[in-house]
Amino acid sequence: AIQHRLWPEIEKTVQIQVSMAKMGIGECGSGWQLFAEDGEMKMYRREEEVDGMVVDPLKAVHIVKGITGHEVCHHFFNPQYRYDWETTLEHMTVLETISEDTLVFLQTHKRIWPASQRDGLFWSHIRKLPNEKDRDGPDIWTVVNNSTDHPDYPPNNGKCVRVFLTVCLLCQTTVDPPKEGTSLTRDNLSCKITYCSVVNPGGWAPASVLRAVYKREYPKFLKRFTAYVKNQTKNKPIMF
């Protein structure tokens, strides 16, 4: 197949992001602070600033029963579901379909007072990865979103300030084998979800506002999104 202009960048970014997502909190550098916890969901952040702007890296780990990593990534990647779970979205368009596993999105997020409204332009790539720990086990699935340029949509030329983001959703499914002679059901499934994100707000926004937004929005987003996937899949055949 002919290579797309973004292909080398996508390959590299996916490798880096997946290896970082696989690291435990202890390994991937010090300074991680637990800032939200809800049942199986744990959210960590590192306080970092670039040119006086808050760009706190975020790492969330969540374990959800009854769904697979493929189902989680499928509902995260595909545009047709996004308005159902992404509450801060004001508008979303797919600017380019590079391939069936790689799209370019333009999204505007609802304005958060007193900061100006933000938009994001990023490529999004979904991929299945071999399960290195257990060859016969279910595959690992990942979606990586990374800011990119588009000739028709230069940053900061309209009402929105362009954010720069890198996001990695990494999902590892575990199957607890059912009792002898009983068939596999969703009760035998659990999925370990790791969500990593670094969002540079693009233009100035008060550190206190940004940190309050992230503290409020990220736990809400991950809980709402995983509940959405459970609800969407509960009466459907399991997608491995």
Ligand SMILES: CCCCCc1ccc(-c2ccc(S(=O)(=O)CCO)cc2)cc1/C=C\c1ccccn1
């Ligand atoms: C002053 C406010 C600045 C922040 C505005 C903002 C920028 C980016 C983003 C954002 C968050 C998640 C993604 S994604 O994981 O790729 C999924 C696809 O949508 C892409 C973009 C959001 C928000 C605004 C609110 C906000 C912040 C966290 C969590 C949720 N909402």
